[in-house]
Structure formats: structure tokens, C-alpha cells
Amino acid sequence: EENGHPSKKLKSDADEEDAEDQNKKLPKRKIVLLMAYSGKGYHGMQRNVGSSQFKTIEDDLVCALVQSGCIPENHGEDMKKMSFQRCARTDKGVSAAGQIVSLKVRLIDDILEKINNHLPSHIRILGLKRVTGGFNSKNKCDARTYSYMLPTFAFAHKDHEVQEELYRLDRETLERVNQLLACYKGTHNFHNFTSQKGPRDPSAKRYIMEMYCGEPFIRENMEFAVIQVKGQSFMMHQIRKMIGLVIAIVKGYAAESIMERSWGEEKVDVPKAPGLGLVLEKVHFEKYNRRFGNDGLHEPLEWTEEEEKIAVFKEQYIYPTIINTEREEKSMANWLKTLPIHDFNSSAVEVQTNNKNPK
Secondary structure (H helix, E strand, O other): OOOOOOOOOOHHHHHHHHHHHHHHHOOEEEEEEEEEEOOOOOOOOOOOOOOOOOOOHHHHHHHHHHHOOOOOHHHHHOHHHHOOEEOOOOOOOOEEEEEEEEEEEEOOOOHHHHHHHOOOOOEEEEEEEEOOOOOOOOOOOOEEEEEEEEEHHHHOOOOOOOOHHHOOOOHHHHHHHHHHHHOOOEEEEOHHHOOOOOOOOHHHEEEEEEEEEOOOEEEOOEEEEEEEEEEOOOOOOHHHHHHHHHHHHHOOOOOOOHHHHHOOOOOOOOOOOOOOOEEEEEEEOHHHHHHHOOOOOOOOOOOHHHHHHHHHHHHHHHHHHHHHHHHHHOHHHHHHOOHHHOOOOHHHHHHHHHHHOOO
């Protein structure tokens, strides 16, 4: 260049530019991505543009989409431009094995490999499917399944001396846990299980399809169990509070009658279990699949072929994180110490007092 000759472009630079030009010519298509991630160290799934100190899963995802050439840079800054929608806004520290996002991208060659090359190993895109142009992963989702992995000593009665590592859940206690979890099935008013919703807010009514605790298992000498819950949709902190209340009852801090009370209009003090063990397992698109899954143009949104990859990811990144964090930070053990501080009777006592002393 100094001698008046244009500088020669390196072959790899030229190839990259050619690829970029090719990408720009590709039409954009509506797709869904199947995502798995370990949420530790992240402030949830949803991106907060302009607040960079709180890192989210979507921050890393959008960077990878831009760097791999799937979306133009300006779509990363304004996510509406690519019609981006996540199926569930997982909270701080919560992981996912089957999160779904819908968006418009350029369908470049080896798209999954290229996106994953720009993601950290604890976030993976495991699958991709084409969907209808008007598809929105949040609105089209009929139900969501979450799991919650916890050490079984959480269910040990408060009056028993418990050595956490040695505790093993007996059959009778597991049955009691499952009887209580089954009470959540059906439609209830969950205003006490989230914040900023009043008892008369219609959106506090939620429908739970199933909820149960599986057989306990041992990892690194500590016993764990997994609670599964499937519901139409959940509010912020709802699942953690549903589990927190069952733990409080099984441990003997609260009477069983508190469950019925919590769905009534009065304010009930419901404890919130730690976020660590919560995992978004699966999202369900039954109506969409019936309508479009076999139309010859679109595939049903089912991920049977990816199940093995999902299982491997959970074993590599999600379960070890939960187990190691529990051992190091003792999040469940420390939370259990806060249960005596909760006042599980106050509102009921106030009601009785008001009935005895009518104004």
C-alpha cells in the first residue's frame, strides 16, 4: 500500500468475506432452537438490553448468533427485528434441558455447529426445526415441565437430629410428600406463591397437570430426589414456593391446612425454596403439533432424536453443578435454617381474633 500497490488480501480473509456476502443473500426463515444450559452465574434467561452488569443466557446466545452470521448485528441490539421469543423466562441461577426459542435467521450451512462454536460449553443448541411464519414460542406453548432436584434431608422432621450426608428418605415420608404435591393438581389461585399479584387478579389462577417426587438416588454419598411438575404456565417463584411450602409442612413447621388457606384471599407467608435445583425440562406444543405437525411442510415440535443429547448434557453440566454447589454453598441446608423465622399461623390467628371481636 505504501508503494502505491493495493495490499493483497489474505485468502482466509477473502473467504470469510465471500461467506458473509453469501449469508446476506440468504432469505430469513422462522425456526425454533432447542437449548440446554446451566444457569449458575447468570441472572436468568431474558436479556436486559442496557444493563450489562447482569449477564443473562440470551446475552451469550445473541452474541453467538451474530458471530456465526445467522443474524445481522443490528438484530442483536433490537431483538424484535428477528421476532425473537423465548418459551420460558427462567429465573436467576435456573438451568434448562429443553428451552425453546423462536426467531428468524439466515439458514447458513452447518448452522448448529457454527452457533455452538461461539457459545460457552455450558450453553448448547441441541436441535433446530422450521416453523410457520407466525409461530411464537411463548404463545403457542400449551404446557411446561420443570424438575427440582433437592437433597432428601430437606424432608427430615425438624425434631429429629439429622446428619445431612447420612440421611435417607423412608417410604412413609416419600408417600406423604407425594400426597401433598398431588394437592396442587387442578386450578388454584396462586397469588401467595408469587409477588405483586393480589388475590383477585385473574392471572394468579394457574392450572397444574401433575406434580410428584421420584425415587431417591445417591450421588457422591448424598441422597437426592427429583420433583417433577407440569403446568400450563408458571409465575415468578411459583414452583419454588410450592416446593417450599411442602417442605415446611413435612418438616413440621406448618399445618397441612395451610395449603387450602394459601389459595384463599388472605395473605399467607409461603417460604421460597432455593433456585439452585430448578430445571426447565421440556415445553409442550400439543395444539401446534396437531395442526401443523403433519401438514407435509412442518415437523412436529418433538425432540425424541435429541433425547440422548439432552441426557448427556444434564449429566455433564446440570446435575454436577447442582450437587457441587449444594455441597460447597449448602444452599438447601442454609435455607432450611430460615424456616422457623416464617410465621405460618399469623393470618389464621388474626381471622379468629377478628371473628371473636367483631367491630
